[in-house]
Structures are given as structure tokens and as C-alpha cells.
Amino acid sequence: MSQFTITLENQGQSRIRHDLAGTEILTDRPPEYGGQGRSFSATDLVCAALGTCILTTMEQILAREGHDPQKLVMSVQKTLSDHPKMIRAIHLDITYPDPLDDLLKKKLTRAMAACPVKRSLSSQVDINTRFTDGSSA
Numbered sequence: 001m002s003q004f005t006i007t008l009e010n011q012g013q014s015r016i017r018h019d020l021a022g023t024e025i026l027t028d029r030p031p032e033y034g035g036q037g038r039s040f041s042a043t044d045l046v047c048a049a050l051g052t053c054i055l056t057t058m059e060q061i062l063a064r065e066g067h068d069p070q071k072l073v074m075s076v077q078k079t080l081s082d083h084p085k086m087i088r089a090i091h092l093d094i095t096y097p098d099p100l101d102d103l104l105k106k107k108l109t110r111a112m113a114a115c116p117v118k119r120s121l122s123s124q125v126d127i128n129t130r131f132t133d134g135s136s137a
Helices: 042-064 102-114 116-120
Strands: 004-008 013-018 024-028 073-081 086-095 126-132
Touching: 024 042, 042 073, 042 086, 042 102, 042 116, 102 116, 102 126
Parallel strands: 086 126
Antiparallel strands: 004 013, 013 024, 073 086
8 A cells, every 4th residue: 555645835736745755746737727837737647657557567568578678668648628627638659669579569458458547547538558669660
């Protein structure tokens, strides 16, 4: 179980402190909702949680199959809606520079779909993932 503490700083900023590790993250309200965008927003962290969940799952599979998982790169794009205020869409673009065989690509695709964070998000959030390896270029 993970436990953390969140305190309000000022002008839309919050501080998240991981109680066990002591690490901290500052957040800020996004400009779309009247914030200054000085740091990650709460909705950015939701998207980051999804991205890191998928990448760390893919990391295990690639390492087990003898590939270097450190070569994985993901870019994330978030779209917000105004009515209601929520994340409307998350686009994840994952690239791996080396060619991978079809069986391994199927394993990675299944892992992307099985991510616990993805399963926890509302079906109203449109989640699009695209995986490209060296053989796709």
C-alpha cells in the first residue's frame, strides 16, 4: 500500500509527498482551467500514471525476451473537455527503435491493454495507444 500527503501551497499549486520515500511533486492547475501551468497538473499526473504503468509493464516483457527496455520512448498528449471538466482523451505514442517479431509485439499490445491504471479509468476517457518498432519504419 502506498500512502502520501497532499498540501495546498498557493495560487492553485499543491505539494504531494510520498510518506515512505520522502520524495515530493509540485502540481499546478492547468491553464485550460485558470492555472498558470508552472508544473504538472493533476490531470497530467493521471496521464503520467497511465504512461508509466504501460512502460514498466512493457519493460518486464522486453527484458525477459532479451531486448533493451531502456530504448522505449513514449510521448503523451492529453485533451481536456470543458463540459464536464475532465480528461476527454489520452494519446500515447510508444516507439522502440529495433525491429521486434510479431509474437513479441502481440505480447506488448496485450500488456498495454491490461495496465491496471488503464482499467481504472472511466470508459468516457478515449485512450489511444500506438506502438511503433524498427520494423514499422
